[in-house]
Amino acid sequence: MTIHATRTTGATGATGATGAVRDAAVDLRGLRRTFRSAHGEEVVAVDGLDLLVRPGEVVALLGPNGAGKTTTLDVVLGLSRPSGGTARVLGLDPREAVRAGRVGAVLQTGGLLPTLTVGETLRYLAACHPGLAGRRGPEAADDALHRAGIAHLAGRRVSRCSGGEQQRVRFAAALLADPALLVLDEPTAAMDVAARRAFWDAMHAEAAAGRTIVFATHYLEEAEAFAHRTVLMARGRVVADGPTQEVRSRALGRTVSIALADPAAARTALADLRPRLARAGVAVLDTATDGPRLVLRVDDADTAARLVLDVEGAHDLEVAPGSLEDAFLLLTADATTTTARTTPTANPTATHTATEVAR
Numbered sequence: 001m002t003i004h005a006t007r008t009t010g011a012t013g014a015t016g017a018t019g020a021v022r023d024a025a026v027d028l029r030g031l032r033r034t035f036r037s038a039h040g041e042e043v044v045a046v047d048g049l050d051l052l053v054r055p056g057e058v059v060a061l062l063g064p065n066g067a068g069k070t071t072t073l074d075v076v077l078g079l080s081r082p083s084g085g086t087a088r089v090l091g092l093d094p095r096e097a098v099r100a101g102r103v104g105a106v107l108q109t110g111g112l113l114p115t116l117t118v119g120e121t122l123r124y125l126a127a128c129h130p131g132l133a134g135r136r137g138p139e140a141a142d143d144a145l146h147r148a149g150i151a152h153l154a155g156r157r158v159s160r161c162s163g164g165e166q167q168r169v170r171f172a173a174a175l176l177a178d179p180a181l182l183v184l185d186e187p188t189a190a191m192d193v194a195a196r197r198a199f200w201d202a203m204h205a206e207a208a209a210g211r212t213i214v215f216a217t218h219y220l221e222e223a224e225a226f227a228h229r230t231v232l233m234a235r236g237r238v239v240a241d242g243p244t245q246e247v248r249s250r251a252l253g254r255t256v257s258i259a260l261a262d263p264a265a266a267r268t269a270l271a272d273l274r275p276r277l278a279r280a281g282v283a284v285l286d287t288a289t290d291g292p293r294l295v296l297r298v299d300d301a302d303t304a305a306r307l308v309l310d311v312e313g314a315h316d317l318e319v320a321p322g323s324l325e326d327a328f329l330l331l332t333a334d335a336t337t338t339t340a341r342t343t344p345t346a347n348p349t350a351t352h353t354a355t356e357v358a359r
C-alpha cells in the first residue's frame with residue numbers, strides 16, 4: 001500500500017485543447033515552483049503537483065510547515081507563476097480569473113488600512129471593484145459583512161480589531177464580489193476557539209451555497225470538520241488525496257497491541273508477523289515494542305487481530321483508533337520509504353522498530 005488514498009476526483013471531465021478539464025474550478029498539472037535561496041541554491045517548493053478541484057468541492061490542503069501549500073495557493077491566485085506544469089482556474093489563466101472577480105482570497109497577510117473602520121474598508125473595496133462600483137457597492141459591502149458574521153464590527157476601526165477579527169474582515173472582503181472560488185491560506189491562524197467556530201459557521205453557509213472552497217491549514221480537526229476532501233502535502237508533493245474520512249482512516253489505521261511473555265518474545269513475534277501480515281494484505285503503518293507488548297498500527301485491524309492472536313503465548317489483545325497527530329507526523333515524515341525511526345512516544349521506553357508507509 002502506498003499512502004495515497006483512493007482518488008475520487010480524477011481528471012475525467014471534458015477536456016479542452018490544452019488537456020485542462022473545462023469545468024474544473026482548479027486544474028493544476030505537474031505543477032512545479034522553484035525559488036533561488038540566498039546562496040543561489042534551487043529550492044523546490046512544489047514538485048510536480050496534480051490537483052483537480054471540481055465546482056462546489058470543499059478541499060483542505062493539509063501539511064506541515066514548508067509543505068508547499070502557500071506556494072500552491074499563490075499560483076492559483078496568479079501571485080506566482082509556475083516554473084513548470086500548468087495552472088488553470090475556472091478554465092482561465094489564474095490572473096484572468098482573479099481580474100474577472102471570480103476568485104476571492106484570504107491570505108495570511110494583507111494590507112488593511114488601520115485608520116478606516118471595518119464598514120468603510122468594505123465600502124472602499126467595493127467602490128474600487130469594477131463590478132461593484134456605483135449603487136451596488138454599499139449594498140455588497142453590507143451583505144459581505146453579514147455573511148462574514150462581523151456586521152457588529154462595522155463601526156470599529158481596523159486598528160482596534162484583534163488579529164482574528166482582522167482576518168474576518170479579509171474574509172468579508174473576499175466575499176464582496178461573490179466569487180465562484182474562495183481560496184484561504186490558514187485563515188484561522190490568528191483566531192481563538194470562539195472566533196474559529198464563528199468563522200467556520202460562516203464558511204459552512206458559503207459552501208452550502210455551492211461555492212468552491214480551497215483552504216490551507218495545519219489543523220487536522222479543521223480539515224476533518226469542514227472539508228469533504230483532504231489533500232495532504234509534504235515536501236511539495238501530494239502524499240494523500242481523497243474524501244477526508246477516507247484519508248483519515250487510511251492514514252490513521254488502528255492500533256492492535258498484544259502482550260507476549262517478555263520483550264524478546266515481542267521482538268520475535270514482530271519478525272514473525274511481518275511477512276504474514278503482508279501476505280494477508282495488511283498494511284503496517286507503524287510498529288513498536290513496549291516491554292513485552294507488541295504494538296502495530298495497521299489499516300485492517302480485524303485481520304491483524306486474528307493473526308496476532310495466533311502467535312504462541314499472545315494474550316491481552318487491545319484494538320484502538322490511531323491518533324490523528326501521530327498519523328500526520330508519520331505520513332509527512334517519509335512517504336515513500338521504509339525507514340527506521342525513533343519518534344518520541346507516549347511511553348519513552350517504547351522502541352519504534354520500523355515505520356512502513358509504503359510497500
Ligand SMILES: Nc1ncnc2c1ncn2[C@@H]1O[C@H](COP(=O)(O)OP(=O)(O)OP(=O)(O)O)[C@@H](O)[C@H]1O
Nearest residue numbers: 035036037043045064065066067068069070071072
Ligand atoms: N520566495 C521564496 N524564496 C525561497 N524559498 C521559498 C520562497 N517561498 C517559499 N519558499 C520555500 O518553499 C517551501 C514551501 O513553502 P510554502 O510557504 O509554500 O510552504 P507552506 O506549506 O505554506 O508552509 P507554512 O505552513 O509554513 O505556511 C519552503 O521550504 C519555503 O522556505
